[in-house]
Amino acid sequence: xxxxxxxxxxxxxxxxxxxxxxxxxxxxxxxxxxxxxxxxxxxxxxxxxxxxxxxxxxxxxxxxxxxxxxxxxxxxxxxxxxxxxxxxxxxxxxxxxxxxxxxxxxxxxxxxxxxxxxxxxxxxxxxxxxxxxxxxxxxxxxxxxxxxxxxxxxxxxxxxxxxxxxxxxxxxxxxxxxxxxxxxxxxxxxxxxxxxx
Amino acid sequence: xxxxxxxxxxxxxxxxxxxxxxxxxxxxxxxxxxxxxxxxxxxxxxxxxxxxxxxxxxxxxxxxxxxxxxxxxxxxxxxxxxxxxxxxxxxxxxxxxxxxxxxxxxxxxxxxxxxxxxxxxxxxxxxxxxxxxxxxxxxxxxxxxxxxxxxxxxxxxxxxxxxxxxxxxxxxxxxxxxxxxxxxxxxxxxxxxxxxx
DNA sequence: TGACCATTTTTACGCTGTAAGACAAGCTGT
DNA sequence: ACAGCTTGTCTTACAGCGTAAAAATGGTCA
Numbered sequence: 001x002x003x004x005x006x007x008x009x010x011x012x013x014x015x016x017x018x019x020x021x022x023x024x025x026x027x028x029x030x031x032x033x034x035x036x037x038x039x040x041x042x043x044x045x046x047x048x049x050x051x052x053x054x055x056x057x058x059x060x061x062x063x064x065x066x067x068x069x070x071x072x073x074x075x076x077x078x079x080x081x082x083x084x085x086x087x088x089x090x091x092x093x094x095x096x097x098x099x100x101x102x103x104x105x106x107x108x109x110x111x112x113x114x115x116x117x118x119x120x121x122x123x124x125x126x127x128x129x130x131x132x133x134x135x136x137x138x139x140x141x142x143x144x145x146x147x148x149x150x151x152x153x154x155x156x157x158x159x160x161x162x163x164x165x166x167x168x169x170x171x172x173x174x175x176x177x178x179x180x181x182x183x184x185x186x187x188x189x190x191x192x193x194x195x196x197x
Numbered sequence: 198x199x200x201x202x203x204x205x206x207x208x209x210x211x212x213x214x215x216x217x218x219x220x221x222x223x224x225x226x227x228x229x230x231x232x233x234x235x236x237x238x239x240x241x242x243x244x245x246x247x248x249x250x251x252x253x254x255x256x257x258x259x260x261x262x263x264x265x266x267x268x269x270x271x272x273x274x275x276x277x278x279x280x281x282x283x284x285x286x287x288x289x290x291x292x293x294x295x296x297x298x299x300x301x302x303x304x305x306x307x308x309x310x311x312x313x314x315x316x317x318x319x320x321x322x323x324x325x326x327x328x329x330x331x332x333x334x335x336x337x338x339x340x341x342x343x344x345x346x347x348x349x350x351x352x353x354x355x356x357x358x359x360x361x362x363x364x365x366x367x368x369x370x371x372x373x374x375x376x377x378x379x380x381x382x383x384x385x386x387x388x389x390x391x392x393x394x
Numbered sequence: 395t396g397a398c399c400a401t402t403t404t405t406a407c408g409c410t411g412t413a414a415g416a417c418a419a420g421c422t423g424t
Numbered sequence: 425a426c427a428g429c430t431t432g433t434c435t436t437a438c439a440g441c442g443t444a445a446a447a448a449t450g451g452t453c454a
Contacts, residue, residue, distance in 0.1 A: 038411085042413095124364075137338075166315055184326055192392065237401075398452085
């Protein structure tokens, strides 16, 4: 195992969160994962919040819109890519949803994305508004997509459908399946992009 | 102060969360708020998660769509009402975003909302899809709206605009102001509802 | 009085983030 | 070679957390 670094700490944190869930991501566990005592991490990172901010950074910096051709098209592609990345790291989604983009690297990534839109002719304000509308929507949708899994694993009773006939029918008709989510995401992002021309 | 009950525990929890933030909502503090030891709460609530689920229940049960006339209209009104309620309890928004609707009361409220749509002629699956699309969007948007406040209060440097020219310009042009959020919410929900006809 | 009961408190355990300081190893300048 | 500084790690400690288990309290009824 090579030398420690902020990057390696974040790598381990992301792996640990993906494997065991964010709840299990403690400084002691993270240290153990790296073969080191908890306090050692504080040499590379000011505190735990910085680790969480780092995880958000990892996700945010890993996707970017690539403008070319009709805006609704590449914006749609960006939305899909962002959603895919979020689904790849389900444990981190609540962090992305909850914490503002905070680290310099993450802010720089956002700036780069906005700059690309500005280069396409948008005003800076419009660029951020567009980016914001899409990311905000993707995060909201993905959060809703994730919840069920966590809920089911908590305890058996999937849902007391006895006195919830509408819900029971909807579930039987495919509500909450992967296909349902995909389809709804597709429809909603299309509507959103079409409406914000 | 009258007798304790689950309802009064949740009242106190909501008040405490609104006043001091969810981070400060601990069983001991909540007990103190009610003039009682922490462990006493466990007589009214199985564990802390149940308290958090209860907070979600409070929010979810406090708004409902009221179908009458063109769907896009009352759905828009529902979206606005939901957003207003979320903004009234900013500290709870991350919970609503993150935790599935879990308590019987909350599930019943959702069922009631869906039943109202079904009574309007929608298939149960469509009813939930529509509800889901709107609530999901509102939650996502409101989360993004809230983040900045929390971020600013953490420490002074609002943002290093030096090397983030696009962001700086956008901020100067009004990005992130209340008016900006209101306007974007309005535009996006309209687009969404128009596109899911 | 004594037994039952609902409610509350006490005590305790293992876990958390992290402040403060000790410690070891390597590099530098003399 | 020696001293001293830097870099990295570990030790110890503290206050707080959620909550299991058991004990204490107080009221109501037989």
